Amino acid sequence: xxxxxxxxxxxxxxxxxxxxxxxxxxxxxxxxxxxxxxxxxxxxxxxxxxxxxxxxxxxxxxxxxxxxxxxxxxxxxxxxxxxxxxxxxxxxxxxxxxxxxxxxxxxxxxxxxxxxxxxxxxxxxxxxxxxxxxxxxxxxxxxxxxxxxxxxxxxxxxxxxxxxxxxxxxxxxxxxxxxxxxxxxxxxxxxxxxxxxxxxxxxxxxxxxxxx
Amino acid sequence: xxxxxxxxxxxxxxxxxxxxxxxxxxxxxxxxxxxxxxxxxxxxxxxxxxxxxxxxxxxxxxxxxxxxxxxxxxxxxxxxxxxxxxxxxxxxxxxxxxxxxxxxxxxxxxxxxxxxxxxxxxxxxxxxxxxxxxxxxxxxxxxxxxxxxxxxxxxxxxxxxxxxxxxxxxxxxxxxxxxxxxxxxxxxxxxxxxxxxxxxxxxxxxxxxxxx
Amino acid sequence: xxxxxxxxxxxxxxxxxxxxxxxxxxxxxxxxxxxxxxxxxxxxxxxxxxxxxxxxxxxxxxxxxxxxxxxxxxxxxxxxxxxxxxxxxxxxxxxxxxxxxxxxxxxxxxxxxxxxxxxxxxxxxxxxxxxxxxxxxxxxxxxxxxxxxxxxxxxxxxxxxxxxxxxxxxxxxxxxxxxxxxxxxxxxxxxxxxxxxxxxxxxxxxxxxxxx
Amino acid sequence: xxxxxxxxxxxxxxxxxxxxxxxxxxxxxxxxxxxxxxxxxxxxxxxxxxxxxxxxxxxxxxxxxxxxxxxxxxxxxxxxxxxxxxxxxxxxxxxxxxxxxxxxxxxxxxxxxxxxxxxxxxxxxxxxxxxxxxxxxxxxxxxxxxxxxxxxxxxxxxxxxxxxxxxxxxxxxxxxxxxxxxxxxxxxxxxxxxxxxxxxxxxxxxxxxxxx
DNA sequence: TATGAATGAGAGTTCATTCAT
DNA sequence: TATGAATGAACTCTCATTCAT
Numbered sequence: 001x002x003x004x005x006x007x008x009x010x011x012x013x014x015x016x017x018x019x020x021x022x023x024x025x026x027x028x029x030x031x032x033x034x035x036x037x038x039x040x041x042x043x044x045x046x047x048x049x050x051x052x053x054x055x056x057x058x059x060x061x062x063x064x065x066x067x068x069x070x071x072x073x074x075x076x077x078x079x080x081x082x083x084x085x086x087x088x089x090x091x092x093x094x095x096x097x098x099x100x101x102x103x104x105x106x107x108x109x110x111x112x113x114x115x116x117x118x119x120x121x122x123x124x125x126x127x128x129x130x131x132x133x134x135x136x137x138x139x140x141x142x143x144x145x146x147x148x149x150x151x152x153x154x155x156x157x158x159x160x161x162x163x164x165x166x167x168x169x170x171x172x173x174x175x176x177x178x179x180x181x182x183x184x185x186x187x188x189x190x191x192x193x194x195x196x197x198x199x200x201x202x203x204x205x206x207x208x209x210x211x212x
Numbered sequence: 213x214x215x216x217x218x219x220x221x222x223x224x225x226x227x228x229x230x231x232x233x234x235x236x237x238x239x240x241x242x243x244x245x246x247x248x249x250x251x252x253x254x255x256x257x258x259x260x261x262x263x264x265x266x267x268x269x270x271x272x273x274x275x276x277x278x279x280x281x282x283x284x285x286x287x288x289x290x291x292x293x294x295x296x297x298x299x300x301x302x303x304x305x306x307x308x309x310x311x312x313x314x315x316x317x318x319x320x321x322x323x324x325x326x327x328x329x330x331x332x333x334x335x336x337x338x339x340x341x342x343x344x345x346x347x348x349x350x351x352x353x354x355x356x357x358x359x360x361x362x363x364x365x366x367x368x369x370x371x372x373x374x375x376x377x378x379x380x381x382x383x384x385x386x387x388x389x390x391x392x393x394x395x396x397x398x399x400x401x402x403x404x405x406x407x408x409x410x411x412x413x414x415x416x417x418x419x420x421x422x423x424x
Numbered sequence: 425x426x427x428x429x430x431x432x433x434x435x436x437x438x439x440x441x442x443x444x445x446x447x448x449x450x451x452x453x454x455x456x457x458x459x460x461x462x463x464x465x466x467x468x469x470x471x472x473x474x475x476x477x478x479x480x481x482x483x484x485x486x487x488x489x490x491x492x493x494x495x496x497x498x499x500x501x502x503x504x505x506x507x508x509x510x511x512x513x514x515x516x517x518x519x520x521x522x523x524x525x526x527x528x529x530x531x532x533x534x535x536x537x538x539x540x541x542x543x544x545x546x547x548x549x550x551x552x553x554x555x556x557x558x559x560x561x562x563x564x565x566x567x568x569x570x571x572x573x574x575x576x577x578x579x580x581x582x583x584x585x586x587x588x589x590x591x592x593x594x595x596x597x598x599x600x601x602x603x604x605x606x607x608x609x610x611x612x613x614x615x616x617x618x619x620x621x622x623x624x625x626x627x628x629x630x631x632x633x634x635x636x
Numbered sequence: 637x638x639x640x641x642x643x644x645x646x647x648x649x650x651x652x653x654x655x656x657x658x659x660x661x662x663x664x665x666x667x668x669x670x671x672x673x674x675x676x677x678x679x680x681x682x683x684x685x686x687x688x689x690x691x692x693x694x695x696x697x698x699x700x701x702x703x704x705x706x707x708x709x710x711x712x713x714x715x716x717x718x719x720x721x722x723x724x725x726x727x728x729x730x731x732x733x734x735x736x737x738x739x740x741x742x743x744x745x746x747x748x749x750x751x752x753x754x755x756x757x758x759x760x761x762x763x764x765x766x767x768x769x770x771x772x773x774x775x776x777x778x779x780x781x782x783x784x785x786x787x788x789x790x791x792x793x794x795x796x797x798x799x800x801x802x803x804x805x806x807x808x809x810x811x812x813x814x815x816x817x818x819x820x821x822x823x824x825x826x827x828x829x830x831x832x833x834x835x836x837x838x839x840x841x842x843x844x845x846x847x848x
Numbered sequence: 849t850a851t852g853a854a855t856g857a858g859a860g861t862t863c864a865t866t867c868a869t
Numbered sequence: 870t871a872t873g874a875a876t877g878a879a880c881t882c883t884c885a886t887t888c889a890t
Binding site for chain 5: 434435438461464469470471472473476
């Protein structure tokens, strides 16, 4: 039993090492420019070991994206339990997402570019086979992407008259989306979050209807 | 003399063919996915010929970016000759840039990713070694990037009291920047320019001070 | 004692499971295409366990071949106790071998290819190190390969005037040999054994001398 | 012109070197066991060069098989122009094929094994894109495999009453087929052709009906 | 004895770049 | 200037084997 646990722990440790190395290098050099050999060298493990945990180089990317989607969905569900103004929900959700992306800045451009060339179909996203969080899988059958979540919040705001209605919700969503990306690669000498906050003000001022 | 001209013309013709093929393929398949062989096959020229005009695959990318910068600078100079409100200049400049990018959507993400990983340092941007446009090089000593141009317009607007001053000009510039990118890869079923126009409204409404 | 027996039984059980899985998969997918992991997964045992019973992947192949040789030799001894015509013995032996190969079709091509490239020298054939059947090893000091057995039968037939003598026995043996192989990979829509039987008729008609 | 010819000659030379090295090594070590690196090292060319001539490792195999099929078909057409007894045609065709295979013994087992696991569909067989023998391609629209050729001869013999009719033609064809293979890997100390000739007698005696 | 995570050599393949013509 | 065959480093991925538990 203890034996099994020890091995199991080591296994989880290895996986964590691989994921962390991948995150580090993807962030530093980008996905394309990072080789599996790089990752495993950083993780101080043999190349072959990578394939004990992930089916391919693309697979680890899917895994990373999936993790973020799960976190985002959790937050969204939580926010929806409390009833607030759409503006507040939007603000909270936006800042929460910003925090996640702050630590994994490489994912968004990857996600975009992958989506663009069809390499990473949304259906392809799957959690790790049998590891951690399996029990959660049932309670959360349908994952929503960023787009779905933000679209929903904005449409609610438009329906309630909080937000302007002359601009399609999808367009507004896309603006939020692009803000993340731009901030990820910003060369301005302020923090990612400060950057994000300024833009949040700008967009909010652009979409909230002032009652006089 | 005529001979030289003929050769000269052929030279320019080949270069043009290469550049056009590159633009076409980069736009269709992306930079990474396009091989030098692809480009030269499309241009109906031998592979080796590529290296008579460009030092490397990356070099043609620099060239393309440089071209855009030149066009943008020309437009900016022209706009500045006419005196207008900053808001108008900003709007014109933005839409002009959008049009260029509409036809060369691949450049922006490349530019960003290159900028990010230091592969294409801003200093690295140089016109073609000794070819065409050499004479122009002198008359246009300092090229401004998108960032410089938009920064300058926005700062002018802030100075004149047209634009809000509580948000750094660089941040606003970055928002415009990101709008281009997002629109490039948008999956929303409207045209690039329509997409851009909606967002322009949104940002303008967010930054223009309303006098009451 | 009982403990030892239990362990012993488990040991034998595991080995049997491994061998059976190997036979199944080799037959289905071929030797090259079957991985050690495949075999052990089919046998529902850990990968490492394989190496408690066999020294290498090639080793299990040798083992399998050895088993067949043992069975064939047993049958041959039995047939020789009864005195018959060479033609009858040949026929019986041939059909017996066919039946074994029918269930283990993968062995023959492997045997041939191994023989060809010297990977499995005839001398290399050895029973399992120390396991099962060790006691038998002594009582059966010299194993005969297919070739030896068939050669012997045919030479006997030639000596007695039953078979034609203008063709070397080895050649005839080789024909029988090749019939097995061809039938293994036949694309003709009849059963392995039916296929074999037709060819048996043909060869027999070619070698039996008709007395008039 | 001379320039073009020189380069063209060099190209053909390289291809020949690659094909010959492949034939040599496939014969010596088998297809699976021969690496692309082996071939190119033997040919004294860079690894990458291989892929200028063949699309994949499997591709060169197809090429080799195709060559043999072409030669065999040519011979068959020629033989059919002269009218003979089926037995004679069969004999000639068999010996001709034997000679080809004698020099490329590795092909048959490869062909068989490939056919078996579906890796080398018959339709997949194609000549080299634009090289040698292109003009012939038109005059020989439909290639017949060994099987088709032998089947046809044997059926003709059965129809004319020359050959026994109680054994399906396909079975007889398969016997000839297997003779090639067995002789390829024979360990008997006689030549390939001598080996083949003995077996030819045996099969012929088995299938030709004796008139009394 | 049983385990399976770890290993790394080695496979096939790609492609930016060179250079002799 | 134009060419394209030649190149080989670098990539992703496989799998027989080892070894600590």
